[in-house]
Amino acid sequence: MTQGPAPSLRELKKRRTREALSEAAIRLFLEKGFENVSVAEVAAAAEVSKPTLFRYFASKEDLVLHRFADHEDEAARVVAGRAEGVSAVEALRRHFVAGLDRRDPVTGLCDHPAVLAYQRLLYGTPSLVARLHGYRERSEQALAGALGGPAIEARLAAGQIVAVQRVLAEENVRRIAAGESADAVEGDAVRAAEVGFAQLARGLPE
Structure with missing residues (x-):
């Protein structure tokens, strides 16, 4: 890139x-x-x-969600900067799996106490949860722009991709919040990511 x-x-x-x-x-x-x-x-x-x-x-909400600022257009940047011959879905799959490996909090696979405390603050505060919807909408808009093609098709594809990433991350957060370690969850998290992105690859045109 x-x-x-x-x-x-x-x-x-x-x-x-x-x-x-x-x-x-x-x-x-x-x-x-x-x-x-x-x-x-x-x-x-x-x-x-x-x-x-x-x-x-x-x-006040923006003070908390500032930690998401660099991630808002992350998927769009991954797609825009992918190598020639690599599909958008494949680039995003590689990026997400790499995030799991480095315990990126965005993937949900992070059991550092400070990250867990932040997640409890975020998901336990209704006004912050409501603000997350705006974050996801802007992320989808940026990704749709990077995907190109007819506007409605790009928006639909972006929505599906962001939804898969959200579900994968939320499942990891749920299991770690229930007491499992990131190391214990990692294998299932990687398998779930492979399944999720494989479904996207089958269903989305290039």
């Missing part, structure tokens, strides 16, 4: 600030509960003013 221009120092500083604000907020939310922490408390913990915080994040 062709690399874009290196970010400017100003852009790097903005990224670091966003990261610091998000991490400060998540620490407070995990300690006290999402509903029990105000935006003012987050700003104070991060040593910035409320107006400054709102320049980076429009809402």
Whole structure:
């Protein structure tokens, strides 16, 4: 994949600030509960003013979901950057299985205590769960653009792909939350991924 221009120092500083604000907020939310922490408390913990915080994040929910920001167009980037002769589904299958191997939290196959705590915060807070729908919709839109072809066919394909990835990740999260280790789940997770992407390959035209 062709690399874009290196970010400017100003852009790097903005990224670091966003990261610091998000991490400060998540620490407070995990300690006290999402509903029990105000935006003012987050700003104070991060040593910035409320107006400054709102320049980076429009809402409390966005502070938590910032961890998803780099993943929103991940599937689209994988498809756009795939090698010649590799189908979109195959590129995504390889990427997902590689994510399982490195215990990428996005695949659900991660039992690190900090990741589990974040997942409990995320899926245990109704307003955050609601915001996830917007994340998935934008992910589908980006993927549909990368797939190309007739608009409705690309949207349908993107929806199916994102749904398969979501179901695979949710099953891994469910089993780990029930007490299984990532190592114990890995074999089944890989087999499930192979089944899911094989079904996509059979059902989706190139």
